[in-house]
Amino acid sequence: MTEKKIYDIVIIGGGPGGLSAAKSAAENGAKSILVLERDREVGGILQQCVHNGFGLHHFKEELTGPGYAQKCYDLVKDRLEVEIMTDTMVLHIRESEGTKVVTAVNPKNGLMNVEGKTVILTMGCRERTRGAIRIPGYRPAGVYTAGAAQRMVNMEGYLPGHKIVILGSGDIGLIMARRMSLEGCKVEAVLEICPFSNGLTRNIVQCLNDYDIPLYLSHTITGIKGKDRVEGVTVSKVDDKMRPIAGTEFDIDCDTILLSVGLIPENELSRELGVAIHPRTNGPVVDQHRETSMDGVFAAGNVVHVHDLVDFVSDEAEIAGKFAAIKANGEAQPAKKDIAVNPGDGVNTCVPQHIRLADGADESVRLFMRARSPERKVTLHITDANGDVMKKPLPIVKPSEMIAVDIPAAKVKALAGDVTVSIEGGK
């Protein structure tokens, strides 16, 4: 009987997160790395993001989504340590006597179990749907999530409709507004319930302003017309509690509604495995090495918190890959200090949620934060039990744009008690 193979690392999901983790794990001494991807090819959500704007920070060149995915793939495809299985859906992960048992299914092997000393969760996120936002009315055809429409237009080659209204000003919706315009459709309006846009500024400029598409802030859809197919929407202004204001209704004719109301990390597998999930990020609680609450289980990318920059996904995944490799090789130092990192005033989320330090640890730590509301001329203030750790002035913060700040190694070493990160000042 042959001995059962135990991989150093099994990576769940072959998007930019999974591929970057695999590359870094191989570079850091992992000998056997298996990437499992349910789609027909690796690359994740980037394969449908045909627009450019990716890679300037991580690869120092501007790439399209597929171009970025190609680069991530090219960096691992010839590495002997890395094995990739596509068309392989992971169904379940469990812990068994120190190893992780991953149950997956594919057309070639049927149902199979693979084992890893460590696993890295890089399953990305999925879109919120209409159910999550409750629009009254019939359920006519012609209502899609923006991401589903993006896949249709960019990968399958057909249009969801011709006269479009977009609900939500998240980036996917903005990108789709331009994409549909380029395909000859008319985008009538983008409606946003918040008083500010949830998309990147550059996307407002180049996806809406360039095509004269109106953006209605503090507005939402209060009715959908049409029984079999969407024929139009009723739109209302909302008050500061996001309640529709009577008498402000107006109608827009359209045959299609795209919902761009946000993304949520895809964590069914993580929950079943028993990983602690943070209530605000909806992703696993991680330390600065991206290790979750379970020993040897790492997580990175959109599964941890929704990123707007894929470059940060790769950065984060490389950290996870490196420390999973160190763990698999039995070289991880036990943590002696566990410091919580808490969001304070003005900060909605902060990742990692804690910093675990071994004796003599000498490492800088990068924090990723999201602001609660858009503000100008603020100070990012990091404090611990002794008071100030550091302050950083920021000219502008927006909930849609993740803030990254490095705490230098010397300051990390000196941290005492829990850390709080807040955004102070403003306007």
Next chain:
Amino acid sequence: MAIEKKVMNCIMCPMGCELTATIEDGTVTSVVGNTCPRGAKYAKDELTHPMRMLTSTVRIDGGALHLLPVVSKTTLPKGMILDCAEELRGVVAKAPVHVGDVIVPNILGLGVDIVASRDMAAV
């Protein structure tokens, strides 16, 4: 002498830096707020001759997928973007294709090539 200040967001990368350009008698004399040199160039171009990248897809014959994502090699005049997109709707590429292969040379005579943004194997 007419001095004018214009505030805009750089769209060259997702950082979206807020730029303030000073215009003296119709020429841009200074740009502040940019994190990298591309921002200064963007502000100057935007105020004199706005340019945009174009990304789209074209049909592909014999490929693993039906569509091939493409990108303009450099920026195109903003006013020509819709015309270029329309031109691309009639184009059919042939697999196999490598990332960077020219799919439409010199689109609409504007001096810019449209290239593949990924590999596409033939099946």
